[in-house]
Amino acid sequence: MSDPEKRIAVLIDADNAPASKIDEILVEVAAFGVANVRRAYGDWKNPRLKGWESVLHEFAIRPIQQFAYSKGKNASDMAMVVDAMDLLYARNLDGFAIVSSDADFTPLVMRLxxxxxxxxxxxxxxxPxxxxxxxxxFTYLEALGNDEPEPVITTAHTAAAAPAEADATGDPAPAAPITPRPGNELRGDSRLLNLLRGAIDAAADDQGWAKLSAVGxxxxxxxxxxxxxxxYRKLSDLLAAVGLFELKKEGKTSSVRVLPRKGAR
Structure with missing residues (x-):
């Protein structure tokens, strides 16, 4: 459930995020708290950001103008990092929502x-x-909503890092929506299995059952x-798809346990 007392700053790298997903993003953020700071960074004189104009007003997002001082460099990234640190030092926020597909923000995330x-x-x-x-x-934008994602306008430095086929307009081809990964593929993901099993073991009772909420x-x-x-929309759906866990529901409480491995006594 959302905590209305939690204060979240939403910082958007408009050069590398689709305007069409902002509604779904803010719905997600609302589950964590109130988005009382909403800022989008970019060179707003650039016609490629025209798609953002209407949503900025509709969702009360403050546009932060950042001119591209050097060709091939994204000055918006630097402005966003500086603002994030200023907001952090003000000590009046509980969390940040960073909207971007750019790995350059990784050090910022770790610092926050x-x-x-x-x-x-x-x-x-x-x-990345x-x-x-x-x-x-971290939530993939393709997992939000049921509509086809729109092409994202990338800047030169992100296009070089993650090239994509372009359509006739020069925009990157739309990313395909996320489809459920099959059970055999999930069972081959050792990182996922270790994470799920470790969480269940940590929350399990003497019979090996763990409440799903505690596992989450x-x-x-x-x-x-x-x-x-x-x-998969819910954790329970993912666990069922893996095929290595047993789930049960008693009233409103759902529980899960790890199935014994074949050959184990």
């Missing part, structure tokens, strides 16, 4: 975490794992995780 604030990341599936794993929780809390404390990044 050392001060005890949560960092929620939002970006495309192309986002270093940034994804650094966040308290354990996972959140251990790593950046969102079941939707694997194509």
């Amino acid at each position: 975490l050392t001060d005890g604030v949560k960092v929620y990341g939002f970006g495309e599936q192309k986002t 794992l270093a940034f994804v794993n650094a966040c308290s929780k 809390n354990q996972i959140a404390n251990r790593a950046s995780f969102d079941s939707r990044n694997y194509g």
